[in-house]
Amino acid sequence: MIHVRHxxxxxxxxxxxxxxxxxxxxxxxxxxxxxRFEPVGDRVRGxxxxxxxSMRIGPATFDSRLEIVEWEDNHRIVLSSISGFRTLSSWQxxxxxxxxxxxxxxxGYRLPGGAAGRAAGLLIEPLVGxxxxxxxxxxxxxxxxxx
Numbered sequence: 001m002i003h004v005r006h007x008x009x010x011x012x013x014x015x016x017x018x019x020x021x022x023x024x025x026x027x028x029x030x031x032x033x034x035x036r037f038e039p040v041g042d043r044v045r046g047x048x049x050x051x052x053x054s055m056r057i058g059p060a061t062f063d064s065r066l067e068i069v070e071w072e073d074n075h076r077i078v079l080s081s082i083s084g085f086r087t088l089s090s091w092q093x094x095x096x097x098x099x100x101x102x103x104x105x106x107x108g109y110r111l112p113g114g115a116a117g118r119a120a121g122l123l124i125e126p127l128v129g130x131x132x133x134x135x136x137x138x139x140x141x142x143x144x145x146x147x
Contacts (some may be wrong), residue, residue, distance in 0.1 A: 007104035014093045014101040018074045020142065021091055024051060030142045033057055046071045055085070086110035 010017070020026055024044055027037035036054040043049040049068045054061055062085035070078035070090070078090045088108040096102055 002110070003106055003108040005104070005106045007102055009096065009100055009102050011099055012101050013099070014095045015074050017101055017103065018077075018093050021093075022077065026142070027053075031055075035061070040065065050082070051079075 021030075022045060024037055024039055028034045031037070033055045034053060035056050036052065038052050040050040040052055045068075047068055047070065051066045052063070053066055054063050056062075064081040064084035064087060066079045066087070067082050068077060069080045070076060074093065076090065076092045078088070081087045086109060088106075090104075090106045092102075092104040092106075094102040094104070
């Protein structure tokens, strides 16, 4: 699995930032390329919650069913794909004091093998770092508005 990591510091309340990220309705507002993020079933928070997601990268759209596999209130959320485009992403919120918070993002993905995987790699690999940085930046901007 290929991983892209990025972190940033914002003058924002960690609990407010976590609440914003944990609300599935807000995901398309801050996650670059996400066009759909819908719950599957009644559970929308915590370990076991599942979501159908679509991410547009260039001319391609990638669909996944994601499951929250780790959840620590006000600190960490980890999502793993259980079907579709293979991803593993973590969002960690650390209180730095003085009203500052660090958001660390780790986005991992696995491309399919064969010609399809090579073609997808040509589209995805150059963009993933930019996508993660833009997502983290957009998220800091959005949560700065709410606290």
